[in-house]
Amino acid sequence: MGRSPCCDKVGLKKGPWTPEEDQKLLAYIEEHGHGSWRALPAKAGLERCGKSCRLRWTNYLRPDIKRGKFSMQEEQTIIQLHALLGNRWSAIATHLPKRTDNEIKNYWNTHLKKRLDKMGIDPVTHKPKNDAILSTEGHSKSASNLSHMAQWESARLEAEARLVRESKLRTSHSSSPSLQHSLIGTSASSSSSSAPLLPSSTRSLDHAWNNGSSTSTVATRVSESPTSTLSENNAPAVMTSVIEFVGSSERAMVKEEGEREWNKGFHESSTHLGEYKDGMENSMPFTSSLHELTVTMATTWGSGTTSAHEHGHVSEEGFTNLLLNSNSDHRSLSPEGGGESNNNCLGNGSDGHNNGNDNELYEDNKIYWNNILNLMNCSSPSNSPMF
DNA sequence: AAATCTCTCAACCGCACCTGT
DNA sequence: CACAGGTGCGGTTGAGAGATT
Structure with a gap:
């Protein structure tokens, strides 16, 4: 029994x-x-559904839409967020x-x-x-760990995306009285008071984090979602650092000028990452939700819960350490230090099961995640009330 | 100059989720 | 709790523009 169509299609223009x-x-919505x-x-007075x-409004007529070419920064953002979120375009x-x-x-679809x-x-x-086989066999453990991170982060981002959407609505609500009616119609139903807005999924997530259990509602929700692209098997974010790879012209065989520019952009981005890292160390605690996330994750994963990470470094080191550890491998976070440096371990948490490739992978992943962290901290809409 | 091919992107479609009753 | 309506999301399509032959 199919749903009735959203509107009577007969006589409607397409x-x-x-x-x-x-x-x-425009005139109608403004008024x-x-x-x-x-x-x-x-x-x-429109013959449309x-x-x-x-x-038409959301994709074209809305006054706050920027059109035209995507900047390099935007491209990087898209790529990195896509690595993390898959095809969740609205979240991106x-x-x-x-x-x-x-x-x-x-x-x-057309460019990137x-x-x-x-x-x-x-x-x-x-x-x-060409690393596909390697990673599925040789790095299954680390992939599994990071995949789990990706799932959590994905869930968090999804929730944050909702918050952003709704807070945007609320913002424009107050700044544009003419849109009041519509905004009430769309957002008020889920935010009936002035209390911090916590959509249902966010609340679940919050709950999940606090419980420190990987079998929480959100984890279930995320993995069960038919549209989720971040399952255990295909979580893209666990993969080798794109940045590192892109930086390797021998492998990438980049020829086009645009692509060279692009690579340069990545490199610069990595440089900024180094600055960011230094800044973080000097100004901790920083206020981003990402930081809060990592702290929570560290608490969760490092506390010996049942979080299914008895294998691997994450449970021993915690996500915070994985990402933010400012030990001697500090320089490896700089572009030069990158993934191919001295196989220094991520830390003392090494259980001896690692070989050099594992270390490299972790370095790569660390950079990758740090870059995403950087990205999120720069562009994140804000002091998310998430946690 | 015309024909053909390729690319881009606005718009559509169907499904899933959310919310009110 | 179940149902129905409204909305949002992601995949796909197709018309038009530009490039190539």
């Missing part, structure tokens, strides 16, 4: 919007807010101000995916294609 239609829609999308077309109106979009999920999705592919990086897993 296809490209005309300037007149845009004008009608009344969108309210119920389903009811909007009739009220606005509500869904079409919503799409929350970290790219003024870009729509549709635009990001299109840009990924091809570019990565061309460079020998699997755009799905974000790892070098």
Whole structure:
């Protein structure tokens, strides 16, 4: 028994919007807010279905949309977040101000995916294609650990994305009285008071973190989600650092000028990462939610809970140490130090099961995650009330 | 100059989730 | 608790623009 269509399709116009239609829609929303999308077309005098109106508004007419070419910074953001989140375009979009999920999705499909592919990086897993077998066999343990991190982080980001969406709505609510009606219609239902906004999934997540159990609601929720791209088997974020790989021109065989620029951008980004790292050490505790996340993760994973990490370093070192440890490998966080440096262990937590490749992998992963951390701290919408 | 191919991106579709009743 | 309506999300499509032959 299928759902009834969102609107009666008979007689409704489809296809490209005309300037007149845009004008009608804009005028109506500016004056009344969108309210119920389903009811909007009739009220606005449009022969469109509500869904079409919503799409036109969110992807094109909204005043806070930035159009045009993506900057290198934005490209990096997309790639790194894609590595972490998979095809969760809306979540990715929350970290790219003024870009729509549709635009990001299109840009990924038409540009970035091809570019990565061309460079020998699997755009799905974000790892070098020829490393596939290696990582599935040789690094299964570490992959499993980091995959778990990816799941948690993914869940957190998903929740944060909701927060961002809703807080954006609330912001524009207060700044744009004309949109009041619509905003009430869309967000008030989930935030009925002035208390910190905690969408259901966020609450679950919060609960999960606090419980310190990997079998929490959120973990279940995330892994069960049919749309989740971060299952144990395919979590892309666990893979070898894209940055390191991209930096290796011998392997990547980058020829095009644009790609060289791109690589340069990555390198610069890594340099900034080093600065960021230093800054962090000098100014701890920093206030980002990511930091809070890592602290929580450290508490969770380092406390000997049942978190299924009896194997590997994470449970011994904690995520915080993995990412932020400022021991002697500090220099390895600089681009030069990178993944190919001195096989110094991540720490004393080494259980002796590692070989040099493991260490390299961890270095790579550390840089990768640090870069994402950096990214999130720069672009994260904010003092998330998450934790 | 015309035909064909390739690329881009706005828009559509269907499914899943959320919320109110 | 179950159901139904509304909304959001991600995958896909197709028209138009630009590039190539």
